[in-house]
Amino acid sequence: MDLKDIQGRLKQLSEEQEIPAIQNDKKNKSLTQKIIKEDRKDRLLLMIGIISIVSVVIYYAILSYRCIHFGRDRSELLFYGFASAGFLSALPLLIHKYRKIGRFDYAEDTVAFLKKAEKRFRFLCEEFMYLIPFFVLFDVAICCVVIYKMDFWGLSVFIRILIVQALMIPYYALPALIAYLHWKKKRRPILQEIQELRKQFVDDPVPES
Numbered sequence: 001m002d003l004k005d006i007q008g009r010l011k012q013l014s015e016e017q018e019i020p021a022i023q024n025d026k027k028n029k030s031l032t033q034k035i036i037k038e039d040r041k042d043r044l045l046l047m048i049g050i051i052s053i054v055s056v057v058i059y060y061a062i063l064s065y066r067c068i069h070f071g072r073d074r075s076e077l078l079f080y081g082f083a084s085a086g087f088l089s090a091l092p093l094l095i096h097k098y099r100k101i102g103r104f105d106y107a108e109d110t111v112a113f114l115k116k117a118e119k120r121f122r123f124l125c126e127e128f129m130y131l132i133p134f135f136v137l138f139d140v141a142i143c144c145v146v147i148y149k150m151d152f153w154g155l156s157v158f159i160r161i162l163i164v165q166a167l168m169i170p171y172y173a174l175p176a177l178i179a180y181l182h183w184k185k186k187r188r189p190i191l192q193e194i195q196e197l198r199k200q201f202v203d204d205p206v207p208e209s
Helices: 003-070 074-102 110-120 126-149 157-199
Strands: none
Touching (some): 003 074, 003 157, 074 126, 110 157
């Protein structure tokens, strides 16, 4: 094998190594654009949620004042109070997520970028544990109305509360199901792309979605 053959072989090997790198770069750019698109949608929804919560709390505050001023049934006042507390408990999480998405660095090192993106695109994030107070307080608000305003055929308070909990299951389950179906259709494919690309950059196993 002469010098030209060696040089030709080295050039061929160099091109073979560059092709996967170029492909990975294209995949990364395409994936980044998808993430940016989803993040813009998320920020819009979060902003709508923040404005809605503030509006509802102000509205409930006005209704609470009317209840106090006109001496209405205390069940209404309790409902407005607990419901407002529930909404306000969710507000810090929405603001945090809105700011977090806004600060996300899309030009960060590829491995770090993919790791953070994968964590954000999972269906259940640990951040959503902070929504538990909202569900608890809103449930208490509903129970206050049931205890003081609804007789339920003369049943005891305990039985009435149990009936409310049974009726509230669809209220909690339906939004969760809708959120899961949306994630499965829109966000899970992006998560799978993130995991696939991560496998090409890191050696540690990536859990399946």
